[in-house]
Amino acid sequence: MALKVYNSLTRIKEEFLPLNPPAVKMYVCGPTVYNFLHVGNFRVYVVFNLVRNWLESQHGYDVTFAMNFTDVDDRIIERSHEEKIPSEEVAEKYIVEFKQDFQALGLRPHEMNPKVTECMPEITDFVKDLVQKEKAYQADGDVLFAIDSFAEYGKLSGRRPEDMIAGTRVEIDQKKKNPMDFALWKSAKPGEPFWESDWGPGRPGWHIECSAMILKHLGEQIDIHGGGMDLIFPHHENEIAQSEACTGKHFVRYWMHNNMLNFSGQKMSKSLGNFITVREFLKTYPAEVYKWMILSVHYRSVCDFGEDAVHRAVGGLAKVYSALAVAESYGAWKAENTNLVAKDPAFDKVADAVWLKAIESLDDDFNTPEAFAALYELIRQFNTQVKRGLKASPQWLAKSLIFKNMVQKIGQPMALFQEQPSVFLRRLDDLLLQKTQLSRAEIDVLVTERSQARAEKNFRRSDELRDQLLAMGISVSDGTDGTHWEVLK
Ligand code: AMP
Ligand code: ZN
Numbered sequence: 093m094a095l096k097v098y099n100s101l102t103r104i105k106e107e108f109l110p111l112n113p114p115a116v117k118m119y120v121c122g123p124t125v126y127n128f129l130h131v132g133n134f135r136v137y138v139v140f141n142l143v144r145n146w147l148e149s150q151h152g153y154d155v156t157f158a159m160n161f162t163d164v165d166d167r168i169i170e171r172s173h174e175e176k177i178p179s180e181e182v183a184e185k186y187i188v189e190f191k192q193d194f195q196a197l198g199l200r201p202h203e204m205n206p207k208v209t210e211c212m213p214e215i216t217d218f219v220k221d222l223v224q225k226e227k228a229y230q231a232d233g234d235v236l237f238a239i240d241s242f243a244e245y246g247k248l249s250g251r252r253p254e255d256m257i258a259g260t261r262v263e264i265d266q267k268k269k270n271p272m273d274f275a276l277w278k279s280a281k282p283g284e285p286f287w288e289s290d291w292g293p294g295r296p297g298w299h300i301e302c303s304a305m306i307l308k309h310l311g312e313q314i315d316i317h318g319g320g321m322d323l324i325f326p327h328h329e330n331e332i333a334q335s336e337a338c339t340g341k342h343f344v345r346y347w348m349h350n351n352m353l354n355f356s357g358q359k360m361s362k363s364l365g366n367f368i369t370v371r372e373f374l375k376t377y378p379a380e381v382y383k384w385m386i387l388s389v390h391y392r393s394v395c396d397f398g399e400d401a402v403h404r405a406v407g408g409l410a411k412v413y414s415a416l417a418v419a420e421s422y423g424a425w426k427a428e429n430t431n432l433v434a435k436d437p438a439f440d441k442v443a444d445a446v447w448l449k450a451i452e453s454l455d456d457d458f459n460t461p462e463a464f465a466a467l468y469e470l471i472r473q474f475n476t477q478v479k480r481g482l483k484a485s486p487q488w489l490a491k492s493l494i495f496k497n498m499v500q501k502i503g504q505p506m507a508l509f510q511e512q513p514s515v516f517l518r519r520l521d522d523l524l525l526q527k528t529q530l531s532r533a534e535i536d537v538l539v540t541e542r543s544q545a546r547a548e549k550n551f552r553r554s555d556e557l558r559d560q561l562l563a564m565g566i567s568v569s570d571g572t573d574g575t576h577w578e579v580l581k
Pocket of ligand 1: 124132133134135136319320321322323351352353354359360361362
């Protein structure tokens, strides 16, 4: 089946056809390393982790994925002044912290993580080349890109420079030939880190780093360039101008942009103060809760963050893991059982149909909500066919294995459903219980009382207690291994 992706440049969904299959070259703009990242910042890394995994596992591509670290920037310099440590130290510290969060979220490392400080010769060569080609000019120690030298400026964002200037959204600056011209190189100010160049000491502008790193590590043309939608203008528009003005070639085949994560109706952002860091979030919630929250929404839609969204994610995951825990109780996690499975062709068929639906959904511009819907259908079918607490049989084991394998197969590209079910479900149930303010001890007392009533054949009392527990949102099931309770899903 063909993969379709929405290309922000053409504004349509297109069939994905890389330049040199099976190779796929992919780049995503990375973080400016001056602070811990918040749960909004990380959306892009979760989304493109799925994109790369899907290209490889489903379509057999050989992906080279690069993401940069912006380790030269005003905010880093500010931070270094605040903390009275060199800006290299600030950057190094937050690169380490980023990698720790990235790993904690179970995302796959990229092939390359270039830093601006490691690409200075390539950046200055790039700027020199643009000056030589008369696409850029010097002004007071700065080097500016001349947008009038690039006829297609504005093609990605759909913004026309003349409209923006007329709308007085652009400050007039005497040294600029066009008010929309932007800095490729900035002359050094006192107290700032600088590098020597033909134009005197200074440092690169923000946009040029991505163009130079892509050229250095991936080449003149790449297949996918990703990032948050807020980067379309000016950052990505400027990357296109620099790269295409320099090489004369079409820079990126598919531009992919994820939407923002909102908190109480506004974009989560450090400057608004309405943020929670990934580090903080993961102190309370497992990483899969975060990934579920992000991926249960299509990447081009706004994702709402907040107590309700987190609760929905915990509840959704708990539903999956509750069914997986049943599969586990029938031995689906014991590898030695694999060869003993009596086949269940009917359930195998159900699982295959769900897999086809999942493929169709992810091939349709990574429609994860639809893939989740397919998964829910599989869970529904499993839950109607397999009940907890029955005597183990080859039939339950077969269904359980088929179910487990399919859930993990769907989850793999999204980095979901890879935990040990019974252990993880307990954690999720605890999170759900927090919301109801019930404690395990309270529930255990009622469940034990009910078991006693049953043992004494006092069914009226045991039914009463079951109803009482149900009203509290707790379901009880009696099996060969005793009574089991969990939060209603
Ligand atoms: P900033 O720290 O605002 O410069 O953002 C760094 C990166 O995180 C950029 O690539 C943004 O696209 C992304 N980003 C920032 N805020 C959000 C958000 N609320 N939702 C999604 N992405 C975001
Ligand atoms: Zn970039």
